[in-house]
Amino acid sequence: MSGAAHTGAGGQQTLGDLGEAGILGDIFATLTTTDAVLVGPGDDTALLATSGPVLATTDTMVRGRDWLDEWSSAHDVGAKVVVQNLADLAAMGGVGTGLLVTLVAPGSLPAQWARELTAGIAEVSAATGVPVIGGDLSSSDGAVVVSVTALGALPGGAPVLRSGAAPGQEVAVSGSLGRSAAGLEILRRGDVGWWPSTEHAGTAAGWVAYHCRPDPDLTQGPRAAEGGATAMLDVSDGLVRDGGRIAAASGVRLELDEQVVARLAAAYEPVLGGRMALECVLAGGEEHSLLATFPAGAVPDGWTVVGRTVAAGTAGPGVWWRGERATGGGWDHFGG
Ligand SMILES: [Mg+2]
Structure with missing residues (x-):
C-alpha cells in the first residue's frame, strides 16, 4: 500500500480512497432513525414530521481551533459537536x-x-434519540471542519428566552x-510534562474526559421550562459571561452567591x-450545563442555586460578585 499517491501517511485508507458515496454509505449505515423521519438520508432533502414550531441551531468545530488531535479523538469531536447543538x-x-x-476535510x-467521528455522533444520537437525517461532505486543502x-x-x-x-x-x-475548563487546564499543563499527583489523577482524568466529551443532562432543559424557568441558556462561555447575557437581555442584576462559588x-x-x-x-466555558432563573422556591431538584436576581439599579444590568461588577474577561476582573 505504501507508495500509492492517494493513501495517507501510514498507508491507511483515506477519504479520497472511499469516495463520497462510500463515506456516506459508511456513515448512514451506522445511524438510527425515528418515526418522525418520513424521508431520511439519501434523497435530495430529508422530510421530517413536526407537530408545532421548529427550533433550529447550528454549531461548527474546526481542527486546530476548536480541538487539537493530540487531545481529542475523532469520537470525542463527533460527540461534542452534537452535544453543543443539543x-x-x-x-x-x-x-x-x-x-x-x-464534514469538510x-x-x-x-x-x-471519519468513521470514529461518525461513531461519536451516532453515540450521542442514540443516547438522546435524535436521528441524523442528512448531511454533506466537501473537500478542503487541509482544514477539517465538522x-x-x-x-x-x-x-x-x-x-x-434569555430575556424573562x-x-x-x-x-x-x-x-x-x-x-x-479544569480539564483543559490539565491538558495544557500536561503539554509541558505536568500531571497531578496520584491522589488526584483519577479526578483530573474525569475533568479531561468531560472537556473532550461533555455529557450534561440535557433533559433538564424541558424540565426547567415545565418548572417555570423565566430565562435560560447553556453555559458555553462561563458563568459570568453567560450570566451577563441573561442579565443584559432581562435588564436585571445577577448577584452570585460567594459561598456557593467558593464551594464549587x-x-x-x-x-x-x-x-x-x-x-x-x-x-x-464549554460546560453546557444549563443556567436559568426561577421564581423563588421553584428551582427543580438537583439544580444548584448560585445566586439571585435584583433590580438593575443605576449601575445597569450585569453580574455581581463580592459586591462588585464581574466581567468575563479574566481573573483580574474577579477582584481576586
Ligand atoms: Mg448556547
Whole structure:
C-alpha cells in the first residue's frame, strides 16, 4: 500500500480512497432513525414530521481551533459537536428532532478518523434519540471542519428566552461548573510534562474526559421550562459571561452567591490551586450545563442555586460578585 499517491501517511485508507458515496454509505449505515423521519438520508432533502414550531441551531468545530488531535479523538469531536447543538436546544426548553451533519476535510484524511467521528455522533444520537437525517461532505486543502445543524421541538409549547428574568428570582445551574475548563487546564499543563499527583489523577482524568466529551443532562432543559424557568441558556462561555447575557437581555442584576462559588471552586483547588479553581467556576466555558432563573422556591431538584436576581439599579444590568461588577474577561476582573 505504501507508495500509492492517494493513501495517507501510514498507508491507511483515506477519504479520497472511499469516495463520497462510500463515506456516506459508511456513515448512514451506522445511524438510527425515528418515526418522525418520513424521508431520511439519501434523497435530495430529508422530510421530517413536526407537530408545532421548529427550533433550529447550528454549531461548527474546526481542527486546530476548536480541538487539537493530540487531545481529542475523532469520537470525542463527533460527540461534542452534537452535544453543543443539543444543549442549545435544551436551553430553550427544547428537545432535538433531527441532526444535519457536514464534514469538510482533505482527501488525505484517514477514513478511520471519519468513521470514529461518525461513531461519536451516532453515540450521542442514540443516547438522546435524535436521528441524523442528512448531511454533506466537501473537500478542503487541509482544514477539517465538522458542522452540525440541529432541529428541535418544544414539549412545553413556549420557549424559555434569555430575556424573562425578573428581580427577586433564584439563579440556578443544572449541573457542573468549571469541569471542562479544569480539564483543559490539565491538558495544557500536561503539554509541558505536568500531571497531578496520584491522589488526584483519577479526578483530573474525569475533568479531561468531560472537556473532550461533555455529557450534561440535557433533559433538564424541558424540565426547567415545565418548572417555570423565566430565562435560560447553556453555559458555553462561563458563568459570568453567560450570566451577563441573561442579565443584559432581562435588564436585571445577577448577584452570585460567594459561598456557593467558593464551594464549587474547592473541588478544583487541590489540583489547580485557588486562583485557577475560581477562574474555572466563574469563567470556564464549554460546560453546557444549563443556567436559568426561577421564581423563588421553584428551582427543580438537583439544580444548584448560585445566586439571585435584583433590580438593575443605576449601575445597569450585569453580574455581581463580592459586591462588585464581574466581567468575563479574566481573573483580574474577579477582584481576586
Ligand atoms: Mg448556547
